[in-house]
Amino acid sequence: MEIVTLTITINGQTIKAPFGSTILQAARQAGIDIPTLCNHPALVPVGACRVCLVEVKGQRNLQPACTFPVVDGMEVQTETPALVKARKFVIDMLFSQRNHFCMFCEMSGKCELQDLGYRYGIDHWIYSTYTKRFPVDATSPYFLLDHNRCVLCSRCLRACDELPVNRTLGLGQRGADSMICADGIAPLGSSTCISCGSCVQVCPTGALFEKHSAFMGTDEKMSCTKSICSFCSIGCGMTIVTRGDQVQRIESDWEAPVNGGRLCRKGRFEPLYDGRKRLTTPLVRRNGKLAEADWDEALQIASEHIGRTDAAALGALSSGDATNEALYLFQRLFRRELGAAGAGLLRGGISRLTGMKPGKLSDLENSDLILLIGADPTKDQPVASFLIKRALDKGAKLVIVDDRENSLSPFAWQTVPSGDLDKLLVMAVQASRPVVLHGAEMTADAAKSLMQLGKKAVAIALEPAGNGCAARALGFQNGLPSGTHRLLYILLGEEKDIGENLQQAIAPDAFLIVQASYTSPLAEKAHVLLPSAIWSERDGTLTNTEGRVQRARKAREPLGESRQDWEILALLADRLGRKMGESFDDISAQTVREVQGKEI
Numbered sequence: 001m002e003i004v005t006l007t008i009t010i011n012g013q014t015i016k017a018p019f020g021s022t023i024l025q026a027a028r029q030a031g032i033d034i035p036t037l038c039n040h041p042a043l044v045p046v047g048a049c050r051v052c053l054v055e056v057k058g059q060r061n062l063q064p065a066c067t068f069p070v071v072d073g074m075e076v077q078t079e080t081p082a083l084v085k086a087r088k089f090v091i092d093m094l095f096s097q098r099n100h101f102c103m104f105c106e107m108s109g110k111c112e113l114q115d116l117g118y119r120y121g122i123d124h125w126i127y128s129t130y131t132k133r134f135p136v137d138a139t140s141p142y143f144l145l146d147h148n149r150c151v152l153c154s155r156c157l158r159a160c161d162e163l164p165v166n167r168t169l170g171l172g173q174r175g176a177d178s179m180i181c182a183d184g185i186a187p188l189g190s191s192t193c194i195s196c197g198s199c200v201q202v203c204p205t206g207a208l209f210e211k212h213s214a215f216m217g218t219d220e221k222m223s224c225t226k227s228i229c230s231f232c233s234i235g236c237g238m239t240i241v242t243r244g245d246q247v248q249r250i251e252s253d254w255e256a257p258v259n260g261g262r263l264c265r266k267g268r269f270e271p272l273y274d275g276r277k278r279l280t281t282p283l284v285r286r287n288g289k290l291a292e293a294d295w296d297e298a299l300q301i302a303s304e305h306i307g308r309t310d311a312a313a314l315g316a317l318s319s320g321d322a323t324n325e326a327l328y329l330f331q332r333l334f335r336r337e338l339g340a341a342g343a344g345l346l347r348g349g350i351s352r353l354t355g356m357k358p359g360k361l362s363d364l365e366n367s368d369l370i371l372l373i374g375a376d377p378t379k380d381q382p383v384a385s386f387l388i389k390r391a392l393d394k395g396a397k398l399v400i401v402d403d404r405e406n407s408l409s410p411f412a413w414q415t416v417p418s419g420d421l422d423k424l425l426v427m428a429v430q431a432s433r434p435v436v437l438h439g440a441e442m443t444a445d446a447a448k449s450l451m452q453l454g455k456k457a458v459a460i461a462l463e464p465a466g467n468g469c470a471a472r473a474l475g476f477q478n479g480l481p482s483g484t485h486r487l488l489y490i491l492l493g494e495e496k497d498i499g500e501n502l503q504q505a506i507a508p509d510a511f512l513i514v515q516a517s518y519t520s521p522l523a524e525k526a527h528v529l530l531p532s533a534i535w536s537e538r539d540g541t542l543t544n545t546e547g548r549v550q551r552a553r554k555a556r557e558p559l560g561e562s563r564q565d566w567e568i569l570a571l572l573a574d575r576l577g578r579k580m581g582e583s584f585d586d587i588s589a590q591t592v593r594e595v596q597g598k599e600i
């Protein structure tokens with residue numbers, strides 16, 4: 001489609017702007033600054049605060065730049081004396097409403113209202129301040145809502161509507177007493193809030209702020225590292241905010257192609273509250289008890305035992321959440337170099353619907369029919385459920401194939417029992433842009449039926465493990481490879497533990513080497529325990545469920561003596577006389593070639 005370009009003038013400068021853009025968008029594209037408050041680039045503008053007022057030639061009144069569309073030949077002024085006066089009036093009014101005593105506010109130094117105050121020289125109140133005290137809602141486990149600092153810009157409720165599509169927030173009371181409220185009147189902690197944190201990230205003032213990073217200093221003291229969430233297979237882009245070696249908070253990356261600024265509780269908040277005990281030094285079993293050792297001793301013992309074990313008696317299992325580099329080295333060392341019966345996955349990858357068009361999550365946006373089968377994304381891949389709900393808002397229909405209640409059932413147009421797939425095929429054939437989203441619970445029969453759709457539908461697999469897509473491309477099988485394992489090497493990483501069935505499959509006399517980040521019942525059984533870095537301490541690539549290879553970056557050094565998973569495997573391989581690569585970059589390049597060279 002051809003994009004029509006319009007010519008407009010802002011402050012005497014002639015610029016080009018695409019048809020359909022607002023004055024604010026056109027100005028920003030041209031590097032012209034117009035102050036804003038209620039506007040957020042990720043949200044639909046509403047023109048509520050009047051901070052962005054501009055003069056448009058031919059218009060009788062000042063107009064909000066964030067909602068006013070450009071027309072060809074338009075002439076705009078953004079900073080005349082009349083505009084400055086109007087803006088100062090608006091900002092004065094906002095400061096005089098509620099409690100904006102910045103020196104006592106947690107967000108002082110990172111507040112957009114305060115920035116506007118500085119910009120327009122607001123150094124005292126010219127209107128009497130509002131003396132009513134509003135409540136503070138501290139019931140959410142992760143953030144606070146202080147109504148005293150709220151400027152009623154509505155960014156939070158638009159974020160809740162548009163990003164997770166959860167619609168928890170609304171506006172209660174009237175006039176100057178208006179308050180943001182959850183489910184009409186509920187405290188946030190007992191409301192339908194799913195703690196995605198989108199509202200907190202978009203709030204321009206100190207009204208919504210995170211508990212974990214509160215009172216830990218202003219943003220100048222923080223460092224930001226762009227990375228990728230590995231807590232499910234969606235692979236959301238995120239920014240890790242650190243002060244020194246402490247992770248303060250996790251923010252979404254508005255530019256990330258997969259999630260477009262969305263994050264879920266698993267990605268944004270839960271990692272900050274992981275109370276498990278970290279492993280910070282290698283441990284080896286001496287006289288029946290695990291005792292501290294250095295890396296040299298631990299790797300020596302591990303390599304000696306591996307070296308003297310027959311390939312047929314060697315078992316190897318990896319977490320599917322490990323980076324591409326760790327998975328690549330794991331399978332190369334154990335399967336290719338040592339000839340172990342197989343390199344298995346702790347939590348299995350899923351098979352693909354062959355013959356259908358492989359899809360991207362962005363295909364959901366323009367789909368008219370979404371078929372969800374064998375998956376519960378609200379629970380397992382929450383951002384995928386946000387994207388589904390967004391597509392439903394745009395007119396798509398959701399059909400769920402499940403014999404049980406699914407968390408998305410309340411949004412479904414129809415629920416089809418797994419034995420009635422013919423009906424599903426008819427619906428898909430009649431649709432214009434059907435998308436099949438399938439998960440680990442899809443049966444082989446259902447897969448066979450769906451594959452009859454061929455290129456008529458786009459198929460997206462929802463991998464159960466964070467990096468399951470790469471594991472599948474690298475040839476990992478599900479579960480423990482068959483055979484009697486006299487030695488078992490388990491890359492547990494950050495997983496809580498392995499399932500009971502796998503625990504029972506470990507022979508009591510097997511020599512157990514575990515590479516893990518936290519103590520756990522499995523780690524306690526190990527003969528050699530190798531401490532590994534966690535999500536915020538690792539460099540590498542991850543392959544999301546669509547097959548998109550993305551770069552994860554470390555935001556802090558590994559704790560204690562722990563090391564990155566790929567590094568532990570490279571050191572172990574070296575001890576075994578198998579050289580895996582010269583450097584991280586070398587190993588990463590081999591890995592990406594290997595992963596992308598396979599069908600994923």
Ligand code: SF4
Nearest residue numbers: 160193194196197199
């Ligand atoms: S945390 Fe998410 S779900 Fe909860 S109120 Fe905020 S935007 Fe809505």
Ligand code: SF4
Nearest residue numbers: 150151153154156203
């Ligand atoms: S809580 Fe924050 S985002 Fe929501 S209306 Fe108030 S100031 Fe705006």
Ligand code: SF4
Nearest residue numbers: 229232235236267383
């Ligand atoms: S949807 Fe998955 S990848 Fe995205 S934030 Fe949540 S856990 Fe992380």
Ligand code: FES
Nearest residue numbers: 047049050052066
């Ligand atoms: S930013 Fe335009 S009206 Fe608020």
